[in-house]
Amino acid sequence: MEWTDAAAAEEARKGNQHGFRVLVERHSHALFRLAYRMTGNEHDAEDLVQETFLRAYKQIHRFDGRAGFGTWLYRICSNCCLDLLRSKKNKGEMQPAASEDGQSWLDRVAAPGFTPERLAESSQIAGILEPALKKLTDMERTAFILRHYEGCDIDQIACILGVHANAAKHSVFRAVQKLRRELQPAWGAAQ
Amino acid sequence: MKHLTEQDLLDTYYGEPPEAATEHLHECPECRAEFARLAELLDEVRNLATPPRGPGYGREVWARLQPHLPAEKPHWWTRRWLLAPIAVALLAAAFLAGLLTQQKTSPTQAGLSQKDRQRIFLAAMNDHLERSEILLAQLVHTDSGEIDLSGERARARDLLDENRLLRETAARSGDQAHAALLEDLERVFLDLANSPARLSSKDAAELRQRVEDQGLLFKVRVTTSDTRSQGKTL
Numbered sequence: 351m352e353w354t355d356a357a358a359a360e361e362a363r364k365g366n367q368h369g370f371r372v373l374v375e376r377h378s379h380a381l382f383r384l385a386y387r388m389t390g391n392e393h394d395a396e397d398l399v400q401e402t403f404l405r406a407y408k409q410i411h412r413f414d415g416r417a418g419f420g421t422w423l424y425r426i427c428s429n430c431c432l433d434l435l436r437s438k439k440n441k442g443e444m445q446p447a448a449s450e451d452g453q454s455w456l457d458r459v460a461a462p463g464f465t466p467e468r469l470a471e472s473s474q475i476a477g478i479l480e481p482a483l484k485k486l487t488d489m490e491r492t493a494f495i496l497r498h499y500e501g502c503d504i505d506q507i508a509c510i511l512g513v514h515a516n517a518a519k520h521s522v523f524r525a526v527q528k529l530r531r532e533l534q535p536a537w538g539a540a541q
Numbered sequence: 542m543k544h545l546t547e548q549d550l551l552d553t554y555y556g557e558p559p560e561a562a563t564e565h566l567h568e569c570p571e572c573r574a575e576f577a578r579l580a581e582l583l584d585e586v587r588n589l590a591t592p593p594r595g596p597g598y599g600r601e602v603w604a605r606l607q608p609h610l611p612a613e614k615p616h617w618w619t620r621r622w623l624l625a626p627i628a629v630a631l632l633a634a635a636f637l638a639g640l641l642t643q644q645k646t647s648p649t650q651a652g653l654s655q656k657d658r659q660r661i662f663l664a665a666m667n668d669h670l671e672r673s674e675i676l677l678a679q680l681v682h683t684d685s686g687e688i689d690l691s692g693e694r695a696r697a698r699d700l701l702d703e704n705r706l707l708r709e710t711a712a713r714s715g716d717q718a719h720a721a722l723l724e725d726l727e728r729v730f731l732d733l734a735n736s737p738a739r740l741s742s743k744d745a746a747e748l749r750q751r752v753e754d755q756g757l758l759f760k761v762r763v764t765t766s767d768t769r770s771q772g773k774t775l
């Protein structure tokens with residue numbers, strides 16, 4: 351028997367850890383992708399997934415079921431990511447391409463499941479795209495990642511960011527404009 | 542001819558074209574070229590891969606997370622588990638004093654009216670069913686494969702004694718509906734109480750199947766809500 355997100359969340363709220371476990375197992379992959387794209391760092395992304403679920407567990411009584419559970423988790427995860435990025439910025443730890451453990455992007459994606467073509471392609475893209483993404487404001491980057499990679503619609507993004515739909519839409523638009531400005535010349539040169 | 546704006550093109554890319562945009566794209570080579578440039582770039586950007594995570598990643602996250610979950614969660618559970626049997630103890634006291642079974646004793650002599658006894662019974666029944674429901678739900682929702690049932694086994698043993706007491710009380714007072722449900726529950730609890738701590742996947746599946754076949758969880762839920770409303774009207 352498969353629990354829906356709503357049923358599992360209800361069980362979790364009643365104190366049944368198994369309900370929460372179902373949600374963790376179901377949403378871990380998506381949260382990892384989001385956290386990784388937000389931070390560009392595998393290690394941070396792993397920690398952020400843990401932190402997101404921990405916060406979600408403590409606040410489960412606040413989940414009212416109006417938005418989907420996935421949307422609610424994205425909101426917590428985005429906030430966790432932004433908190434981390436801000437604290438790194440304050441500590442002057444923001445570094446462009448390489449992660450803090452000194453691994454290059456190439457090392458990090460050189461894992462099973464990657465064909466050589468895929469690897470070359472994605473490391474080339476990453477080399478150009480990661481610095482460009484870092485030039486966006488936090489809100490623009492979050493909105494763009496949710497829209498582009500996670501397939502969220504504008505209302506969901508507005509809900510996750512806690513802003514009006516117009517602001518969410520504008521953030522995606524600004525992000526795309528900036529990326530085009532940054533990427534189009536670099537792209538031409540790389541191809 | 543009014544060309545499409547950047548926002549129009551973007552909305553179209555994300556599958557929400559504004560009115561007449563699709564038509565315009567069809568007719569206007571300039572906008573079509575602009576759209577193609579935008580789409581090519583955004584498609585490329587989508588190829589930014591994330592390091593892969595295996596199919597067991599969700600389970601790994603849970604294993605790391607679970608020890609850090611705040612201990613608040615058991616407060617509801619443990620408190621329920623430890624305090625709820627008070628209602629049953631009260632019932633047991635009344636039962637042993639013969640108040641519920643010996644028709645000879647008049648209600649006034651016994652100090653408890655028929656209504657009071659009924660109320661005690663329903664309260665005890667309600668508590669018992671709620672805890673039974675939790676146990677059954679855990680049983681039904683366990684993963685497939687070999688499972689550790691030591692916790693469930695201990696709870697089944699706790700529930701078994703009060704289940705017997707309640708069943709006898711129900712039967713003697715002619716409450717056939719409650720008695721029948723309690724009899725079904727007793728069989729499952731008995732099996733669980735006598736099972737090894739680790740159940741093979743086959744035995745676990747059998748036990749789960751029995752609970753599901755009898756619709757036991759559903760019956761318990763329905764009866765709990767009936768019992769609750771009966772208690773309220775008293």
Ligand SMILES: [Zn+2]
Nearest residue numbers: 544545569572
């Ligand atoms: Zn045009």
